[in-house]
Amino acid sequence: MEIFTRHKRFWLIAPAVIYIGFFMGLPLVQMAYVSILERGVNGGVEWGNFSFDSYVSFIFERDLMDNLMVNTDYLQIFLRSFGLSALTTVLALILGFPTAFYIAMQPQKRRNMFIFLVTIPFWTNILVRNYAWMLLLRNGGLIDHLLASVGIQTGGLDILYTPYAVSIGLTYTYLPFMVLPIYASLEKLDHRLIEAAFDLGANKRKAMTRIILPLAAPGIVAGAILVFIPCLGAYVTPELLGGGKFMMISNLIGSQFGAARNWPFGSALSFVLLAMVLLAMLVYSLKFKKMAEDAS
Amino acid sequence: MSEVVISARSVSKRFGSGTHAVHALDDVSVDIFQNEFFTMLGPSGCGKTTLLRLIGGFEQTTAGEIALEGRVLNDLPPFKRPINTVFQSYALFPHLTVRQNITFGLEMQNISRHDASKRADEMLELVRLSQFGDRQPSQLSGGQQQRIALARALAPAPKVLLLDEPLSALDLKLRKEMQIELKRLQTETGITFVFVTHDQEEALAMSDRIAVMKSGKILQIGTPRDIYETPTHRFVADFIGDSNFLQGDIKQNGAHAVLALPGGQNVSLANVETGIHLSQSATIGIRPERLILHPAGTHNTALRGKIADVVYFGTDTTYHITIDDQTALLARVQNRDGSTMAFAKGNNVDITLPAGAIRVLVD
Ligand SMILES: Nc1ncnc2c1ncn2[C@@H]1O[C@H](COP(=O)(O)OP(=O)(O)OP(=O)(O)O)[C@@H](O)[C@H]1O
Numbered sequence: 164m165e166i167f168t169r170h171k172r173f174w175l176i177a178p179a180v181i182y183i184g185f186f187m188g189l190p191l192v193q194m195a196y197v198s199i200l201e202r203g204v205n206g207g208v209e210w211g212n213f214s215f216d217s218y219v220s221f222i223f224e225r226d227l228m229d230n231l232m233v234n235t236d237y238l239q240i241f242l243r244s245f246g247l248s249a250l251t252t253v254l255a256l257i258l259g260f261p262t263a264f265y266i267a268m269q270p271q272k273r274r275n276m277f278i279f280l281v282t283i284p285f286w287t288n289i290l291v292r293n294y295a296w297m298l299l300l301r302n303g304g305l306i307d308h309l310l311a312s313v314g315i316q317t318g319g320l321d322i323l324y325t326p327y328a329v330s331i332g333l334t335y336t337y338l339p340f341m342v343l344p345i346y347a348s349l350e351k352l353d354h355r356l357i358e359a360a361f362d363l364g365a366n367k368r369k370a371m372t373r374i375i376l377p378l379a380a381p382g383i384v385a386g387a388i389l390v391f392i393p394c395l396g397a398y399v400t401p402e403l404l405g406g407g408k409f410m411m412i413s414n415l416i417g418s419q420f421g422a423a424r425n426w427p428f429g430s431a432l433s434f435v436l437l438a439m440v441l442l443a444m445l446v447y448s449l450k451f452k453k454m455a456e457d458a459s
Numbered sequence: 460m461s462e463v464v465i466s467a468r469s470v471s472k473r474f475g476s477g478t479h480a481v482h483a484l485d486d487v488s489v490d491i492f493q494n495e496f497f498t499m500l501g502p503s504g505c506g507k508t509t510l511l512r513l514i515g516g517f518e519q520t521t522a523g524e525i526a527l528e529g530r531v532l533n534d535l536p537p538f539k540r541p542i543n544t545v546f547q548s549y550a551l552f553p554h555l556t557v558r559q560n561i562t563f564g565l566e567m568q569n570i571s572r573h574d575a576s577k578r579a580d581e582m583l584e585l586v587r588l589s590q591f592g593d594r595q596p597s598q599l600s601g602g603q604q605q606r607i608a609l610a611r612a613l614a615p616a617p618k619v620l621l622l623d624e625p626l627s628a629l630d631l632k633l634r635k636e637m638q639i640e641l642k643r644l645q646t647e648t649g650i651t652f653v654f655v656t657h658d659q660e661e662a663l664a665m666s667d668r669i670a671v672m673k674s675g676k677i678l679q680i681g682t683p684r685d686i687y688e689t690p691t692h693r694f695v696a697d698f699i700g701d702s703n704f705l706q707g708d709i710k711q712n713g714a715h716a717v718l719a720l721p722g723g724q725n726v727s728l729a730n731v732e733t734g735i736h737l738s739q740s741a742t743i744g745i746r747p748e749r750l751i752l753h754p755a756g757t758h759n760t761a762l763r764g765k766i767a768d769v770v771y772f773g774t775d776t777t778y779h780i781t782i783d784d785q786t787a788l789l790a791r792v793q794n795r796d797g798s799t800m801a802f803a804k805g806n807n808v809d810i811t812l813p814a815g816a817i818r819v820l821v822d
């Protein structure tokens with residue numbers, strides 16, 4: 164039914180379009196522009212002086228003789244970020260799927276309570292939560308203390324300010340983003356399909372791998388994307404739990420706009436990240452589409 | 460009699476506890492035989508699905524036991540029972556093709572891919588959907604989905620097939636077709652079918668035997684003919700087909716017992732064999748087509764009534780009759796060429812009740 168004419172429909176979405184265009188599209192264009200300018204001597208940029216140096220310096224550096232030399236420092240930070248994000252996604256999946264499954268199996272009333280509990284961490288500022296993890300993870304902290312008192316661990320735990328601490332912190336932060344979409348897909352799952360699988364001779368494991376997991380796949384994919392992408396952009400957690408020693412992309416970008424006063428390079432890094440994320444998403448969605456087609 | 464396949468002995472099922480407990484089944488015992496089309500018939504909430512789920516292993520009995528070929532099943536999980544189910548909602552796996560749905564049960568039995576595929580072809584042929592193997596379940600009509608659900612459940616060659624109102628989602632025409640189809644499949648495969656419905660016509664048309672259920676109990680088990688012609692309970696007579704009920708006290712009148720109606724007339728119970736206890740209030744049932752109508756004053760032992768309404772149905776005519784202005788009776792007379800007298804509204808009639816058609820019923 165045509166309730167709204169095309170013209171009227173435009174005005175319905177206009178606020179959203181204008182908002183996104185103004186606050187996301189415009190800054191993006193500006194960043195793209197900045198990334199191909201020369202840096203100013205005291206920060207800022209030299210408007211009008213174009214240069215691709217920023218992109219070049221992502222992989223190369225100039226030695227004293229002005230020769231280009233390969234420099235993998237930045238690439239390593241990118242790789243580490245992707246690695247940590249992947250690790251975090253896997254950890255979140257391992258913890259999140261059983262949680263979501265458990266919640267979905269509860270009676271309706273209790274489910275809502277559990278979902279409520281899952282969202283509680285959002286009520287606290289992310290800085291505060293990361294400081295709390297510092298207190299938990301540091302040598303002589305609560306976990307160290309507990310392990311020592313049961314005799315598993317003597318001496319320091321030595322985990323704070325390592326990539327593991329960062330991954331633990333990230334997993335904690337983004338776990339709800341894994342739990343909620345998986346829960347949503349499991350909750351929709353018709354319980355009678357599981358009974359049908361049992362009826363046809365599938366034991367619990369077979370019912371899980373042949374029926375439940377494939378049907379929950381859209382939720383798992385959504386959860387993985389919702390954890391992986393924000394992880395790549397994590398700033399606070401690597402800063403605090405990594406102690407600044409294990410930079411992730413955001414910290415690197417942040418430092419270019421801050422201490423390093425290299426706006427073009429910061430912008431260029433942002434665009435490299437954006438390109439990689441889009442590429443990863445593309446590959447993933449193609450692969451997933453193929454998986455879905457194979458299954459059908 | 461052939462061999463007993465499923466045997467339920469004093470099975471009770473209670474959901475919940477304390478004051479909120481629901482007694483879904485109360486001391487139910489039934490034997491189901493090899494190669495039988497057995498139907499459980501009853502109104503909504505009488506416990507049909509519950510009994511089926513107990514047989515399938517999806518619920519645990521509160522008391523009593525269920526045995527398959529003499530072996531007690533109580534603790535056996537559903538996937539270890541050679542019993543398959545056709546679910547009311549079909550429950551086809553939406554992410555698998557029709558063929559993969561059918562081979563699922565075979566793969567669970569570790570049957571080789573090749574054999575499973577061959578069996579799937581046989582099953583598709585059996586339900587006459589050979590060209591639909593590569594479709595997704597969502598691309599099938601309701602009736603086709605229903606037949607795939609059947610094929611899937613039949614593929615592993617179970618000892619017993621459970622069907623929970625499998626036809627209730629279909630329209631009338633398709634339903635009639637599927638009734639014939641189901642009966643054909645049962646005869647061809649020789650598998651015992653346990654079928655649940657609340658549609659009495661369906662039950663009569665398809666079943667070898669019917670168990671009529673009410674509030675968690677089985678009231679009567681018998682062939683469709685038994686159930687229709689010799690119901691034991693008022694509920695059974697009422698639920699299946701139309702029935703007249705007359706209530707009164709049983710008294711001795713000369714050599715015979717009679718049912719004394721509240722209006723003063725008597726129904727002779729001479730030659731009525733069962734269920735007669737003198738000086739008790741009782742209900743008798745008689746089918747409308749078994750009443751015989753005569754012109755008033757021609758039969759002096761008959762009940763005297765008055766035609767309150769006449770409804771013409773083509774093949775037959777239904778007369779609504781009142782007796783002593785308080786008891787309503789329904790009489791159905793076949794319309795044959797000139798052989799029956801037609802009565803008009805307001806006529807007095809004599810009504811005779813053949814002894815063989817009278818049933819003394821348990822309330
Ligand atoms: N899981 C359950 N928890 C509590 N009560 C239940 C449960 N399952 C069934 N009951 C109750 O048990 C009784 C019998 O239910 P059942 O599903 O066996 O009825 P049915 O004969 O199949 O009815 P229908 O024709 O409507 O399908 C009903 O009163 C129902 O409310």
Ligand SMILES: [Mg+2]
Nearest residue numbers: 507508509623
């Ligand atoms: Mg039911």
